[in-house]
Amino acid sequence: MQCCISFCISHILESQMETSLLTQLTPYFLSFLLLLLLLEQISYLKKKGSIPGPLLVFPFIGNAFSLVTNPAKFWDVQSDLAKSANTGFSANYIIGNFMIFIRDTELSHKVFANVRPDAFHLVGHPFGKKLFGEHNLIYMMGQPHKDLRRRIAPNFTHKALATYTSLQQIIIVKHLKMWEKLSSESAPNPITLRILARDMNLETSQTVFVGPYLAHEARERFKNDYNLFNVGLLKLPLDFPGTAFRNARFAVNRLVKTLAHCTKQSKEKMREGREPSCLIDYWMQETLREIAEVKATGGEELPPYSSDAEIGGYLFDFLFAAQDASTSSLLWAVTLLDSHPEVLAKVREEVTGLWSPESDRLITAEMLREMKYTAAVAREVVRFKAPATLVPHVAGEDFLLTETYTIPKGTIVFPSAYESSFQGFTEPDRFDPDRFSEERQEDVVFKRNFLAFGAGAHQCVGQRYALNHLVLFIAMFATLLDFKRHRTDGCDDITFVPTICPKDDCKVFLSKRCTRYPNLSVC
Known part of the structure; x- marks a missing residue:
């Protein structure tokens, strides 16, 4: 006891x-x-120095909450800070990272022109390496990057673009029919275009990039995985089971494997000497030729960037670059055409003068080249609402940005393509396609301010394809359908998803404008 x-x-x-x-x-x-x-806090203030930016930031998380919950307001504040101080750039702090926002065009060019190991590394997304992996086109630089771009070039020749033009139109018409039917069934309520346009673009990208190599079941899985990726893009990088970011990372791995399998099938088809029918075929046609040259000289190793897995990763880079930016531009095209009926009338006049909407034939590459005003409208849409507003880079070393400020190593730097689009141009706040006419040529005069497709070594390699797609969509949407926006207060405000879109996701009423749609099955 x-x-x-x-x-x-x-x-x-x-x-x-x-x-x-x-x-x-x-x-x-x-x-x-x-x-x-x-x-x-002291480290942040030391890096910030005298440039504009918040004096106090939340520990570690910084201002990430406001960036995630209201990105449009967050970047507007950064822009206002840069304007008010007349510096052209401003500072902030997110998730343990010091950041610089650049609105001045010439300072943005300094960043774009210095993508190299001792200056800036393009990241595409603040936490992109965790999502995309270390070895992809976005993060390459120097000679390896030049070599890969040279191998990609055959994918965007006039012949290749003409092939894609046919594929694009078939998908566009298919979806416009679906939209018109959905709008009829939904009357008197409007339909929302954002998800519909995204689905159309995803099918277009799949068809143009890997054509016949994705079976129906694979396309459905592909669509689901890409949706998971899209959701994870805008979430905090919490890499734990069940989080949106973790789901997105795993989805990317599955997408790349699927695209690698498509690459393997394309190689087999091109070895048989058949004609290319999609982007991967044009790519593999040249890749097989290069492999044959290496073997002819007694080489045993494959040329660089030619394995199925590598090319699958690069195809995903293409998909990421084409998908959401294109969706953004399509939605703004509808919005701006609706609010500028005089522009819409001129588009319809030009298109119907070259192509009969009720014909059983496609718009040819020659017709497309003649649609100069419609092309000017497409370029003005991209200028006026640059879809990829910011292009994140990381400073690999300390970098002298101006005579009075050096960007510290490790800083995330955001050159703003959106802000540059409103600098230099005549009346930049006005939607004016004529600025890109042969008479005014503001795309030449103010070329340095047109940064929607980037600049420097990493300028978008597929910009001609992207513009062709937008021109084709505008031409077919405007001539095949009558449409009216369902306007509400703030419906055209900008929201990030992750590229910019109208706040209401573009709500419209649609009806058939022609007696019938083109019977593209006979083309």
């Missing part, structure tokens, strides 16, 4: 000592934590 009592007393004393020790250590722990937070 005495032993039990002694044990209980001893246990109580030990517990009290542990509680007392914890109580004694708590102030030291809190002091250490406060010291770390103070050092973090």
